[in-house]
Amino acid sequence: MSFYFTDQIQQSFNKIFHQCNKDIAWAGKSELDALVKLDEEGQKVPGIGDVYAILARVYSGPQFTWIEAGFPEDDTKAYSYLHTAIRKGSAIDILQAMRTSGALTPTIEKEMPMTKDQAFQRVYEGAQKGCSYCAYAIANVFQWGDYRLLPSARKIVNEGEPSGVVHFFKSLFVQVDQRRLANKVTAIAQQWLHKSAAAGLVIAYRNLRLTYAEQNNKAMEEQVIFEGAAAGLPLMMYLAGDICKSRGEHERALEYFERGVTMNNGMCLREAAEYYAKPCESNKRIPQDIQKALKYYERAAISPDYLDFNDHAYVTMQAIILRTLNIDGQSQDWSRIAHLLQQPAIYTLDAIWPYLAYVFTFKKGNTPAIRTAIECVNQASKCFDRYGSYDYADHLWQLAAGYCYEIGAITKEPDLDQAVTFYEHARESINRLNTRNDNWLGTGKPLVIPDEASERLEAFELVDGHYQYKEGITQSSTTCNPMPPAWPQNSVDVLEIFEDSTTGWRTNRYDWNFIQREWDTQKYLSFIIYDNRQSIENVIYDVYSIVMFHNEDTNSCTIYLYGYIEEPSELDENVDPRVYEIRYFKEMSIPAGLALIKDFYDNATLPVIDESWEKQYKNTTPPREYVLTCDNDIFYLNQYELSNQMIKDALEGVANGKYNIIEVRPSSLDEQCISYYIERAKGKNLRIRLYATVDEDNEYGFERESCNLTSINYWIQDSITSNKLPDLSDWDEIKKK
Numbered sequence: 001m002s003f004y005f006t007d008q009i010q011q012s013f014n015k016i017f018h019q020c021n022k023d024i025a026w027a028g029k030s031e032l033d034a035l036v037k038l039d040e041e042g043q044k045v046p047g048i049g050d051v052y053a054i055l056a057r058v059y060s061g062p063q064f065t066w067i068e069a070g071f072p073e074d075d076t077k078a079y080s081y082l083h084t085a086i087r088k089g090s091a092i093d094i095l096q097a098m099r100t101s102g103a104l105t106p107t108i109e110k111e112m113p114m115t116k117d118q119a120f121q122r123v124y125e126g127a128q129k130g131c132s133y134c135a136y137a138i139a140n141v142f143q144w145g146d147y148r149l150l151p152s153a154r155k156i157v158n159e160g161e162p163s164g165v166v167h168f169f170k171s172l173f174v175q176v177d178q179r180r181l182a183n184k185v186t187a188i189a190q191q192w193l194h195k196s197a198a199a200g201l202v203i204a205y206r207n208l209r210l211t212y213a214e215q216n217n218k219a220m221e222e223q224v225i226f227e228g229a230a231a232g233l234p235l236m237m238y239l240a241g242d243i244c245k246s247r248g249e250h251e252r253a254l255e256y257f258e259r260g261v262t263m264n265n266g267m268c269l270r271e272a273a274e275y276y277a278k279p280c281e282s283n284k285r286i287p288q289d290i291q292k293a294l295k296y297y298e299r300a301a302i303s304p305d306y307l308d309f310n311d312h313a314y315v316t317m318q319a320i321i322l323r324t325l326n327i328d329g330q331s332q333d334w335s336r337i338a339h340l341l342q343q344p345a346i347y348t349l350d351a352i353w354p355y356l357a358y359v360f361t362f363k364k365g366n367t368p369a370i371r372t373a374i375e376c377v378n379q380a381s382k383c384f385d386r387y388g389s390y391d392y393a394d395h396l397w398q399l400a401a402g403y404c405y406e407i408g409a410i411t412k413e414p415d416l417d418q419a420v421t422f423y424e425h426a427r428e429s430i431n432r433l434n435t436r437n438d439n440w441l442g443t444g445k446p447l448v449i450p451d452e453a454s455e456r457l458e459a460f461e462l463v464d465g466h467y468q469y470k471e472g473i474t475q476s477s478t479t480c481n482p483m484p485p486a487w488p489q490n491s492v493d494v495l496e497i498f499e500d501s502t503t504g505w506r507t508n509r510y511d512w513n514f515i516q517r518e519w520d521t522q523k524y525l526s527f528i529i530y531d532n533r534q535s536i537e538n539v540i541y542d543v544y545s546i547v548m549f550h551n552e553d554t555n556s557c558t559i560y561l562y563g564y565i566e567e568p569s570e571l572d573e574n575v576d577p578r579v580y581e582i583r584y585f586k587e588m589s590i591p592a593g594l595a596l597i598k599d600f601y602d603n604a605t606l607p608v609i610d611e612s613w614e615k616q617y618k619n620t621t622p623p624r625e626y627v628l629t630c631d632n633d634i635f636y637l638n639q640y641e642l643s644n645q646m647i648k649d650a651l652e653g654v655a656n657g658k659y660n661i662i663e664v665r666p667s668s669l670d671e672q673c674i675s676y677y678i679e680r681a682k683g684k685n686l687r688i689r690l691y692a693t694v695d696e697d698n699e700y701g702f703e704r705e706s707c708n709l710t711s712i713n714y715w716i717q718d719s720i721t722s723n724k725l726p727d728l729s730d731w732d733e734i735k736k737k
Helices: 008-019 020-039 050-058 075-087 093-100 106-111 116-131 131-141 151-158 164-170 175-198 205-214 218-231 234-246 250-261 266-277 290-301 312-325 334-340 350-362 370-387 392-406 416-434 452-457 513-522 590-603 645-656 709-724
Strands: 458-463 464-467 492-497 506-507 524-529 534-536 541-548 556-566 580-591 615-617 625-628 633-636 661-666 673-679 687-695 700-708 732-736
Touching: 008 020, 008 050, 008 131, 020 050, 050 075, 050 093, 075 093, 075 106, 093 116, 093 131, 106 645, 116 131, 116 151, 131 175, 131 205, 131 492, 151 175, 175 205, 175 732, 205 218, 234 250, 234 266, 250 266, 266 290, 266 312, 290 312, 290 334, 312 334, 312 350, 312 392, 334 350, 350 370, 350 392, 350 452, 370 392, 392 416, 392 452, 416 452, 416 458, 416 464, 513 590, 513 633, 524 590, 541 590, 556 590, 580 590, 625 645, 645 661, 645 673, 645 687, 645 709, 673 709, 687 709
Parallel strands: none
Antiparallel strands: 458 464, 492 506, 492 524, 524 541, 534 541, 541 556, 556 580, 580 615, 625 633, 625 661, 661 673, 673 687, 687 700, 700 732
16 A cells, blocks of 8 residues: 555565565666656656656665665766656655755756645655655654754644743753754654654664664664664664674574675675684684685675775685685685785785785786786885784795795896795794694684695705705796686686676686586676787777676677777877777677687687677766856756756856855866856846966956856856857956966
């Protein structure tokens, strides 16, 4: 039964917001997308404004839905849908727009089919009837202070308040009176959030918990957390598990974390991984399971971000450590380790340097780059001097240092004495770790890690006080940490999609049967070429990625080639050619797509690009980003489809007194920029100030008055699109430096 939306829209809304099942949520979104398509085709869809309002919420980012749904965040579409919803009469969307920065533009304010207060009254009626989303929207009005702008909402706050005279005397005690008012407003918000949650809106628990946390009401906060976890909200599952963990109820805590794991919640993944990796966390009441811990750490490393989840660096390093320790005999995959080492979250960690030194030195799952390896060795050495032992990581960077000296990468000539010194240090590090009972896993037993250093030392012998190779040996070697030798090992990594995530792992599993199996299950393949890149003459060069993507039509796929191109029209003897990043793509049958991929896999041969392939630039020169400010509101114009109309309406707003001043200027005042500042003057005139920055030392200012809004708008538009100044012959210069 629906209390506000049409029954059809309500059913789709419930699929997205009344539970946390990703497949069901996406089905609900698809249903709403289909209604939008019907509207765009000119068909009449009852309640279509509310459809746009709901989808605007979906596209506004995970903080407005639930992050594990994986909905794409698209600010442009979100703002476009917000505006369309308002134009099509959605009252609930007007309240949403009040909560969305930059949504109520001057143009939209003019086009609103009802006032904000009328929208509030309509949504309030739906909330009283039992609509979960209306109740949530009403709660937001009070929770975030929008009630101050709405007469009907202020009336609700003022119900039961004392008379004006009594209020005057009470207002003498301002602080007490304000605190009492704030408590009343919070109570109203809590009332509607409780009703929203009871009616099925799971994200209402998120806001409700915040209200009790701000009041420092621990008992009610915990009650809401456990209710939210029971309703299926992953964030609440993590918080419930954290409460149980703090009480020493580790088995119960793990139950909550495991429930969150099934929904790909990053914090639950981290906590569950900790329990399985380190039995000491639960006083050994939970059995150690390194394989599960590794799986959870890796999933957490690429999990969606919560606003308060900043542990990606930690879980990434734990995954790297477990893989390089190789303690289960199966976990090493150096391409995957190399991919983990590229995660931005760990760039600032000093602990990364030993691992980078090793993968770059020994070509472990990464492009060989000996200069980079040397820099990483130096950084690891400095960190060792500063912090002391890294345990196993010492073994890695000292091996890398030894090899760099062995091949003469550091000293231009091989220095075997230095190489042996570092290999011996590396052997000491591994022996120390393999004899310790107090390892970081808390097992109480020594680890058994392959000793690569000892194997490399077998290549040397001491002669006359210096080390040299033994007879018949030209370089040290090892059986530890092997890499697969077959093509396309030196040229390409396969990117496999990981458990329905939009993020994938590079892997060194190159068997063609594996690739076909991945296509059957994942519907997406990407070949990342990091060495021996191929080019198609006069078409595309340095192709760095080939992607095969399964279309919605199950019988077809799209092949994408990513690379670079020089723009011929920009060639000039005095100017370097402009290089663009580009992609070519073509839809084809699945057998044809697999045949193309197989030809590249077998022979490193790219396809023939003819007129049937489409071309798309990735980095064409973007327009300068301009902003429009109306008093204290700021709007980034490149986010709006009708920016010209926005500026025109803003000018009208200044002319009729709605705004005191508007600005149209670049978002960053870089060189050769033109900025406009416009305010009311005498009579019907507007005062226009124009500033033109030539370089950091030269800025010119001009001003004039005009009542011709069309001319003013033309000057502004010409400056934005072409960086041109208007005819300044009848302007007054006001500033020069």
